[in-house]
Amino acid sequence: MKVIVTGATGLVGRALIRSLLSDGHEVTRLVRGEAQGFRAPGTKAVHWEPEKGVVNAQELEGHDAVVHLAGEALAGERWDEEKKRRIRESRVKGTHLLAETLAGLKEKPSVLVSASATGFYGDRGDEVLREESASGEGFLSEVCREWEKATLAASQAGIRVVHLRIGFVLSADGGGLPQMLTPFKLGVGGRVGSGQQYISWITLDDLVRIIRRALEDEHLRGPVNAVAPNAVTNEEFTKALGHVLGRPTFLPLPAFAARLAFGEMADAILLSSTRVEPARLEEAGYEFSHPEIEEALRHALGK
């Protein structure tokens, strides 16, 4: 297959490109100005500026599939109005631009696999959330709804669109997990808030296999929860991580301290409870390589 990938320099993009290339597929990266120095041998680069609406459409003709992963990182900075604008616009404007560009091609791809997130469902306690569950409230839920809707031009043009509602990605190479390790290694790790909030997670390896499956399986379309089948509470996650690292986990981080340290992001991510089931993937017979949290953490951290 000839596959276009956006967000190619990111955690998921790098792993996906390695996987595609190792199976002999051709990869075209859509790269922004600041990503042009990034080297990915064996791939072609096409320029785009998603926030300015700039893309070289002609060079996207004749591809079979597109995987759209680009978006401003959620962590790293406190969420002031400018950061929230970038989180929203990088996803919504970028996805509109991509979908409209693909819809206008003479030789269109047959499938667009577009990232979304379990944040779509919002803070929902211990309610079990499947793809047909309603969206939630708050900033991240709104962003996810708009992000998913922004692919409309592509589906109207007959392109099969899959929205992967991705959970917390477990990898030592990036994302949230490496940032959590320092307090644990120092022996001051512990649950956050009550610890009863659910975390829906997925290993990077499973996520790459799910993206590959979504590219090929014509029965998958619309929302697909990309999470392992066993969501855990923050307390269970904390204990599993403590076991894997061989460190104690009895120093909880109270909710007020999380809010002080992380601002609005604390409620939206760390204290929010989202218990998601991969119903569509299970119906499709997908077998998870890492369905249980402790083994998944061992695998992700090479322990």
Ligand SMILES: NC(=O)c1ccc[n+]([C@@H]2O[C@H](COP(=O)([O-])OP(=O)(O)OC[C@H]3O[C@@H](n4cnc5c(N)ncnc54)[C@H](OP(=O)(O)O)[C@@H]3O)[C@@H](O)[C@H]2O)c1
């Ligand atoms: N990692 C997780 O736990 C997780 C969970 C749920 C959902 N997701 C979603 O899955 C997608 C891939 O995740 P990831 O972990 O690979 O993310 P990542 O490491 O943050 O990479 C995202 C990529 O998006 C591009 N990007 C960054 N800022 C941008 C901006 N302002 N405008 C346009 N593009 C920008 C960059 O690629 P270029 O420099 O190549 O353009 C960046 O490498 C993201 O959309 C993310 O929201 C991730």
